[in-house]
Amino acid sequence: MTPFPLKIVTPDGLLFDGEAEEILVRTTSGDVAILAGHINYVAPLGMGRATVVSGGNRRTAACIGGMLSVVDGAVTLVPTTFEWAEDIDLPRAEASLQRADKVLHDKTSSDTDLRLAEARLRRALVRKSVAGNL
Amino acid sequence: MAGVSTKEIKNRIRSMESTKQITKAMEMVAASKLRRAQAQVLNSRPYFEILYKTIQNITATNRELSSPYLLPQSEGGVLCIVIAGDRGLAGGYNSNVLKLAQQKLEGADAQVLPIGKKAVEFFRSRKIPAFTEAYADASDVSIGDCFSISKQVCKAFHSGKIHSVYVAYTNFESMLSQSPALMQLLPLTARQEPDGHVPAGIEYEPSSEEVFEAIIPEYLGGVLYGALCESRASEQAARRTAMDNATQNAEEMIADLSLKFNRARQAAITQEITEIVAGS
Structure with a gap:
């Protein structure tokens, strides 16, 4: 397949800079796969799995928030958090899941606590599902 | 008499030496922290630049774009997010940025969101009045905290409680120079850059407005995190410089005092000899 330049930049630094053949991410309006020769395109990212195919290798990652942009054939992914499946701290995600679950089942939790817990729960679920099947 | 003064001088030298050890240690701690902070600054810059460029592209290509983030609001006060350090002994680091923020806030219906104990x-x-004091510990503020601050600020902005948002931080220019800066975050001013190359025909999904609305809080969080990284690096650099100066001063004083001590000792010896010679 024809490769295209791909950059993945998070606040923690440049995580990927090179050629890729395909990238699959979840935007707020659904899963999108980008191949070489895509038109100029910008979409905000949701929470979900991202798959990068580069040099025949397929790598998955948990990708949360931020945006995806394709400008003049160059693809830039600017997520808030992006963790390769093998880097995910599974015990931590598990603990976070438990904590969030506790808050959500507590009837005395305040509205903001519930919202935070829900967001945490969703992040933990994404991480778990991505790390679960490498 | 000479004996007393040599003892005094000796005491002063000793205390100066222990001070020097402390400042030397602080300098080394700051230097090692600075290396980490500097790497963080360099890592976070591309993220912020790309977000910024995208926002510029959207505002440049979509002229009819109307968003509350772009309009100057009439009511509400000013919110200033002030990023300072947790500790002193960093030269002018804290006082410079705090003074700058205070100038901005004077006379206005203002609130602050202080980050760092000194602020x-x-x-x-x-x-x-403080918007919130939940982020008193500058060294503990994470990227997640930046995003939650940005969400809170956006909410307050939408509800009309505040009409503009500034951030006061310290720019990390180099190891030797850091300058305090004040940046307007909201409302976003539509900047026209003369050489700005705008790629034509970008497809926004679901729509440019929605992309804009989704990206702004991310962008603010990113900017805040960037400012925080810059400030942290500046703090360590300022402390390192200040402590380096203090160490040098201590060394100078020790050299000075040693000279005095030796003179006094020699004077005492000479006097003793004179007395013995005179007595015999």
């Missing part, structure tokens, strides 16, 4: 204390003693 919290400063504004508390001047009775300027």
Whole structure:
């Protein structure tokens, strides 16, 4: 397949800079796969799995928030958090899941606590599902 | 008489030496922290630049774009997010940025969101109301905290409680120079860059407005995190410089005092010899 330049930049630094053949991410309006020769395109990212195919290798990652942009054939992914499946701290995600679950089942939790817990729960679920099947 | 003064001088030298050890240690700690902070600054810059460029592209290509983030609001006060350090002994680092923020806030219907213990204390003693004091510990503020601050600020902005948002931080220019800066975050001013190459025909999904609305809080969080990284690196650099100076001063004083001590000792010896010679 024809490769295209791909950059993945998070606040923690440049995580990927090179050629890729395909990238699959979840935007707020659904899963999108980008191949070489895509038109100029910008979409905000949701929470979900991202798959990068580069040099025949397929790598998955948990990708949360931020945006995806394709400008003049160059693809830039600017997520808030992006963790390769093998880097995910599974015990931590598990603990976070438990904590969030506790808050959500507590009837005395305040509205903001519930919202935070829900967001945490969703992040933990994404991480778990991505790390679960490498 | 000479004996007393040599003892005094000796005591002073000793205390100066222990001070020097402390400042030397602080300098080395700051230098090692600075290396980490500097790497963080360099890592976070591309993220912020790309977000910024995208926003510029959207505002440049979509002329009819109307968003509350772009319009100057009439009511509400000013919110200033002030990023300072947790500790002193960093030269002018804290006082420079705090003074800059205070100038901005003077006379206005203003609130602050202090980050760092020094900022919290400063504004508390001047009775300027705080938006929240939840982020008093500058070294503990994470990227997640930046995003939650940005969400809270956006909410307050939408509800009309505040009409503009500034951030006061310290720019990390180099190891030797850091300058305090004030940046307007909201409302976003539509900047026209003369050489800005705008790629034509970008497809926004679901729509450019929605992309804009989704990206702004991310962008603010990113900017805040960037400012925080810059400030942290500046703090360590300022402390390193200040402590380096202090160490040098201590060394100078020790050299000075040693000279005095030796003179006094020699004077005492000479006097003794004179007395013995005179007596015989």
